[in-house]
Amino acid sequence: MIRYALACDHGHEFEGWFSASSDFDDQKARGLLECPVCGAPDVRKQIMAPAVAGTKRNTPDLPPKARAVMMEALGRVRRHVEENFDDVGDAFAKEARAIHEGKSEDRGIYGQATPAEVKALVEDGVPVAPLPPEPPKKTEVN
Incomplete structure (x- = not known):
């Protein structure tokens, strides 16, 4: 799974999970993405730091x-x-x-x-x- 930081044209920020990096582009092209706050269909990826696996975790997974x-x-x-x-x-x-x-x-x-x-x-x-x-x-x- 790949997590992207997303935003709509109205400035609402949220995240989306995709099976593969190409899934975002495919879903966007088919008009399947929308802002969960306002429903705007124009959703774009935000700049975000990649998650790098390490020995320490700052935020534990939900048990x-x-x-x-x-x-x-x-x-x-x-x-x-x-x-x-x-x-x-x-x-x-x-x-x-x-x-x-x-x-x-x-x-x-x-x-x-x-x-x-x-x-x-x-x-x-x-x-x-x-x-x-x-x-x-x-x-x-x-």
């Missing part, structure tokens, strides 16, 4: 047990949302706005929205948050 607890908690959050909220599919932005404006029943919803739709919702004060990703399937883990 396996703590990592397992965290992943289980994220999985429970996702399952709770999927079991108790209404899946509105690609109408998420429209329905979230309608609920916020009192034009639709106040309830928990989830679905899909484009980065531009999410940005507009956030700018208008509509509370939204990303759903934790699905945990990897056992067959997909190395």
Whole structure:
């Protein structure tokens, strides 16, 4: 895995993990990258010092047990949302706005929205948050 320091045109900095160095370029060319803060599609690599393996580590990895607890908690959050909220599919932005404006029943919803739709919702004060990703399937883990 390769970790890149990334930034969007709005100055939001974040990191991305890629299987190979060519994956960043491939995903960027296909329009698959976006800023997790504002949804901007123009993402670029930042200058960063390479990680050089040595005998000392400044920041230890998360212990396996703590990592397992965290992943289980994220999985429970996702399952709770999927079991108790209404899946509105690609109408998420429209329905979230309608609920916020009192034009639709106040309830928990989830679905899909484009980065531009999410940005507009956030700018208008509509509370939204990303759903934790699905945990990897056992067959997909190395």
